[in-house]
Amino acid sequence: MNAATVRWILMGYVLLVFLFILAPILTLVAFSFNVDRFPALPWGGFSLAWYEAVFADETVSTGFRNTMIVAVTTAVVATFIGFATAYVDYRYQFTGKRAYLALASLPPTVPVVILGIANLSFMAAIGLSGTLTAVILGHVVIAAPYAMALIRIRLADLDPAIEPAAWNLGATPWATMGQVIVPFCKPAILSSLAITAAVSFDEFMIAWFVSGIHETLPVRILAMLQGQVSPRINAVGSLVFLVTVALVVVAQIAVFSWRRKRPLAGGGDG
Amino acid sequence: MTDKIDMFAFLSRGIGRRQFLQGAGALGVAAATGLQSERAYAQEKTLNLLSWPGHADPAVVKPFEDKYGVKVVAKEYVGGENMLALVNQSPPGTYDVVLSDAEYVVMLRDGGFIEEMNPADYALDTFFPEFQKFPGHWLDDKLYSLIIRFGYLGIAYRTDALTAEDVASYKILWDEKIKGGVGFFDWYLPSMGCLSCYNGNKSPFDIDAAAFEKLKETVFSLKPQTSAFYSMADTFASLTNGSAKAIPGVGDWITLLLAKDGVPVDATVPAEGGIQWTESMSIMAASEKKDLAKAFIQYMTSAEGQMASALMPAYNASIPSKAGWEKLNADAPAEAKRLRMTFTERNVMDEYKDGKIHIRKTPVQQDIDTWNEVWTEFKSL
Amino acid sequence: MDVTPPKRSRPRIDRFAVFWASPSLVWQVAFFVAPLVVLVWMTFWRVKNFKLEQDFIPDNWIRIFSSGFFYDAFLYTFWMALVAAVLITLIAFPAAYALAFIASPRTRTLAIVALITPFFTSYLVRIYSWQIILAEKGIINGVLGLAGISPVNIIGTSTATMVGYVTLALPLVLLIQLFSLSMVDKRLVEAAYNLGCGPLKTVFKVVVPSARVGLVIGGTFAFLFAFGDYVSPLFLGGSKPPTLSILITDQVKSGNNWPRAAVVAVVMVITLMATLTVMSAVAYRRRGGAR
Numbered sequence: 001m002n003a004a005t006v007r008w009i010l011m012g013y014v015l016l017v018f019l020f021i022l023a024p025i026l027t028l029v030a031f032s033f034n035v036d037r038f039p040a041l042p043w044g045g046f047s048l049a050w051y052e053a054v055f056a057d058e059t060v061s062t063g064f065r066n067t068m069i070v071a072v073t074t075a076v077v078a079t080f081i082g083f084a085t086a087y088v089d090y091r092y093q094f095t096g097k098r099a100y101l102a103l104a105s106l107p108p109t110v111p112v113v114i115l116g117i118a119n120l121s122f123m124a125a126i127g128l129s130g131t132l133t134a135v136i137l138g139h140v141v142i143a144a145p146y147a148m149a150l151i152r153i154r155l156a157d158l159d160p161a162i163e164p165a166a167w168n169l170g171a172t173p174w175a176t177m178g179q180v181i182v183p184f185c186k187p188a189i190l191s192s193l194a195i196t197a198a199v200s201f202d203e204f205m206i207a208w209f210v211s212g213i214h215e216t217l218p219v220r221i222l223a224m225l226q227g228q229v230s231p232r233i234n235a236v237g238s239l240v241f242l243v244t245v246a247l248v249v250v251a252q253i254a255v256f257s258w259r260r261k262r263p264l265a266g267g268g269d270g
Numbered sequence: 271m272t273d274k275i276d277m278f279a280f281l282s283r284g285i286g287r288r289q290f291l292q293g294a295g296a297l298g299v300a301a302a303t304g305l306q307s308e309r310a311y312a313q314e315k316t317l318n319l320l321s322w323p324g325h326a327d328p329a330v331v332k333p334f335e336d337k338y339g340v341k342v343v344a345k346e347y348v349g350g351e352n353m354l355a356l357v358n359q360s361p362p363g364t365y366d367v368v369l370s371d372a373e374y375v376v377m378l379r380d381g382g383f384i385e386e387m388n389p390a391d392y393a394l395d396t397f398f399p400e401f402q403k404f405p406g407h408w409l410d411d412k413l414y415s416l417i418i419r420f421g422y423l424g425i426a427y428r429t430d431a432l433t434a435e436d437v438a439s440y441k442i443l444w445d446e447k448i449k450g451g452v453g454f455f456d457w458y459l460p461s462m463g464c465l466s467c468y469n470g471n472k473s474p475f476d477i478d479a480a481a482f483e484k485l486k487e488t489v490f491s492l493k494p495q496t497s498a499f500y501s502m503a504d505t506f507a508s509l510t511n512g513s514a515k516a517i518p519g520v521g522d523w524i525t526l527l528l529a530k531d532g533v534p535v536d537a538t539v540p541a542e543g544g545i546q547w548t549e550s551m552s553i554m555a556a557s558e559k560k561d562l563a564k565a566f567i568q569y570m571t572s573a574e575g576q577m578a579s580a581l582m583p584a585y586n587a588s589i590p591s592k593a594g595w596e597k598l599n600a601d602a603p604a605e606a607k608r609l610r611m612t613f614t615e616r617n618v619m620d621e622y623k624d625g626k627i628h629i630r631k632t633p634v635q636q637d638i639d640t641w642n643e644v645w646t647e648f649k650s651l
Numbered sequence: 652m653d654v655t656p657p658k659r660s661r662p663r664i665d666r667f668a669v670f671w672a673s674p675s676l677v678w679q680v681a682f683f684v685a686p687l688v689v690l691v692w693m694t695f696w697r698v699k700n701f702k703l704e705q706d707f708i709p710d711n712w713i714r715i716f717s718s719g720f721f722y723d724a725f726l727y728t729f730w731m732a733l734v735a736a737v738l739i740t741l742i743a744f745p746a747a748y749a750l751a752f753i754a755s756p757r758t759r760t761l762a763i764v765a766l767i768t769p770f771f772t773s774y775l776v777r778i779y780s781w782q783i784i785l786a787e788k789g790i791i792n793g794v795l796g797l798a799g800i801s802p803v804n805i806i807g808t809s810t811a812t813m814v815g816y817v818t819l820a821l822p823l824v825l826l827i828q829l830f831s832l833s834m835v836d837k838r839l840v841e842a843a844y845n846l847g848c849g850p851l852k853t854v855f856k857v858v859v860p861s862a863r864v865g866l867v868i869g870g871t872f873a874f875l876f877a878f879g880d881y882v883s884p885l886f887l888g889g890s891k892p893p894t895l896s897i898l899i900t901d902q903v904k905s906g907n908n909w910p911r912a913a914v915v916a917v918v919m920v921i922t923l924m925a926t927l928t929v930m931s932a933v934a935y936r937r938r939g940g941a942r
Contacts (some may be wrong), residue, residue: 351905357701358702504889580880646718647719650724651894
């Protein structure tokens with residue numbers, strides 16, 4: 001077996017893996033156009049009925065609105081927290097830093113079902129159970145670490161000597177922050193806004209436990225999945241897919257534009 | 271360089287501590303405020319319903335919504351215990367109307383969650399006599415709930431796998447030819463209730479320790495036959511895609527819709543007997559919109575609301591209102607025939623009178639917990 | 652938290668530093684640590700007629716630890732998560748290797764985009780799609796049927812659950828592996844070739860050890876995801892048998908029994924923290940003499 005054959009086999013394997021990853025997405029888009037209510041082969045025929053049903057379904061539009069409120073708020077708050085944490089990690093050495101960073105990055109490792117039940121009782125105790133606020137509080141917890149990671153990676157490209165140089169020339173820390181750090185991090189901040197919004201947009205477990213009657217869209221999907229068989233799920237899924245892909249594309253564009261503007265990185269002398 | 275600082279210095283020095291707390295608090299408050307107005311709006315124009323899935327479908331509630339200019343918003347649950355959990359964990363006033371299974375009405379009353387109703391407000395005299403004074407709804411001679419719809423539970427099965435003779439007895443569930451094809455609706459009450467009928471218990475939910483022990487054995491012996499445990503939607507899906515050949519503890523509510531779509535399924539009540547499920551509506555005691563809640567239940571018990579409920583897209587059911595039957599037969603005779611609610615042929619009321627049907631109850635001699643735990647154990651076997 | 656007494660004071664920097672350091676600390680303590688503390692506290696409460704009452708009783712712990720189904724669920728969940736970690740690592744590695752060392756930069760970029768996309772696509776809906784694909788009257792059996800092979804029922808088995816776990820974790824694991832493989836010095840790989848190592852030997856002697864951290868982290872994430880997932884074992888595995896996550900939601904749904912659900916949750920958190928500790932030790936262990 002020569003090297004070329006190995007290459008072809010490996011690339012074929014890659015194709016298979018991607019087929020597996022994309023198969024459910026392709027299926028969901030295809031079956032959202034199937035006329036049959038109970039999806040199974042053979043194919044029943046083409047129809048837009050389920051999209052019409054989705055657009056007419058107010059629980060879906062209400063859920064979508066709730067999801068947007070939660071996702072946008074979460075993105076802003078989580079990105080701010082993530083930025084602050086990344087900056088602290090970049091700038092300072094201090095006793096307890098490891099513990100501080102561990103606390104800041106640990107939440108995604110705890111299963112959402114556990115965060116859900118923990119939040120359920122906690123939010124009830126502080127009187128927030130059944131509100132979108134409760135959902136946001138929980139979502140920021142799991143989204144902030146992603147923001148921190150993205151922004152920290154970006155900061156790694158900024159020479160740590162720049163800031164102190166500016167301070168020595170008389171600039172206040174606040175001014176340096178506003179004129180050097182934040183502009184440099186802008187692309188990472190934008191992609192972090194998109195990614196944290198996407199994390200919140202798809203989260204259903206915490207939201208399921210604490211949202212009460214204010215269901216977000218994924219919670220609505222979970223209810224549909226448990227409650228009644230309907231290709232509306234496929235139609236909703238296809239639409240959600242569109243929205244999240246749009247968010248991810250925005251994030252990607254931000255990342256690429258940052259790559260192109262690289263000259264600042266590692267550069268000069270304040 | 272000023273790289274090394276101590277983060278916690280401010281705590282002992284006390285400098286900036288207040289600002290620090292204020293700043294952090296402001297963050298949380300900022301996130302919280304924008305939502306208050308939205309909540310207030312949501313409360314104005316909606317009727318909040320806690321129900322099994324599908325009851326706020328426009329096909330059912332649209333006429334009511336149009337007449338009163340409100341939206342019916344449903345929080346959906348699966349299973350009576352789930353309903354009680356939601357009622358208990360939600361702030362008072364969250365829901366205006368609850369659609370509960372009949373056997374849980376007494377627990378809702380005991381918990382102080384629902385209000386006494388005035389029988390004169392509702393068209394009870396248009397109901398079949400059997401349902402005018404439904405046992406679980408009248409407590410100490412006071413009305414707490416109104417029956418909206420009902421159905422029978424036995425075995426639902428795929429007609430390409432089993433015949434009508436096959437399912438004349440629950441015995442078929444142990445048959446070699448549907449090994450690995452017996453599905454379960456993941457709720458202990460109807461599932462264990464039907465198997466209790468199979469064990470010959472005269473009142474399937476009121477059984478002594480020995481009979482309960484035997485029921486446990488019966489349930490556990492089905493494990494090798496089991497395909498999976500399904501939530502509500504999966505029950506439909508598994509019969510459609512063939513993962514399940516037979517499901518005990520469910521009935522017409524699943525198969526009527528599937529059959530209409532051309533899936534080869536049917537449901538039956540075997541010779542050993544079946545269970546009746548009943549969904550009823552009550553007004554929540556903490557509701558701030560009791561008049562609207564009353565109007566909604568009036569609508570749901572009217573001929574129009576009853577017909578819409580019988581044909582509810584999520585799952586069909588039988589209705590207790592004679593007036594509803596008449597409207598159904600006049601407006602949609604084919605549907606009336608499909609749902610076995612005609613006056614000329616053998617209908618669901620005749621089956622009721624056969625005496626094979628036991629009304630579903632929560633366990634009498636054991637705790638709900640005890641039954642639930644047997645079910646959890648069965649799932650884990 | 653590690654709170655140490657102050658050693659030096661630098662007032663000019665302090666307020667600025669505190670402003671940036673506190674949001675994460677405050678938020679995670681208030682809305683991450685505090686709920687988990689309440690969770691632990693709640694394991695000692697009691698539930699009476701579906702109502703929660705504050706108390707301090709060990710009953711919930713005793714009840715859960717004396718139920719056979721809890722041990723079964725724990726072992727099953729742990730085992731499935733372990734299998735998922737190994738399986739997903741093995742599935743991902745050849746693909747990550749090919750993308751890192753064989754594919755053109757364009758293909759690689761395309762692959763990264765394709766990997767990020769599903770990571771943020773409704774997981775619920777993807778699992779629902781798998782139902783359509785795997786069911787007895789589903790797509791796979793439809794294709795098998797054309798080939799004259801009798802249908803196999805996958806839904807309701809551990810295999811189906813595993814398909815769900817792979818769906819959940821594969822993209823992320825692949826990304827992590829790809830990232831760590833791109834850090835491997837290509838000259839090292841070429842040198843190994845030139846010294847007469849066969850391709851397989853090169854992979855195992857050079858590539859795998861260099862990318863160890865990424866492999867272990869990827870596997871650990873797969874474990875974490877699978878261990879805590881609720882959707883796959885429910886909708887694909889048919890709760891047969893239930894995993895710990897299903898046990899949690901069952902306890903909440905079937906009797907408002909938050910305290911018992913909390914016991915299960917606390918056990919899960921402890922298990923995960925232990926796993927994380929062990930795995931990070933494995934990942935960052937100093938390489939011993941030979942390599």
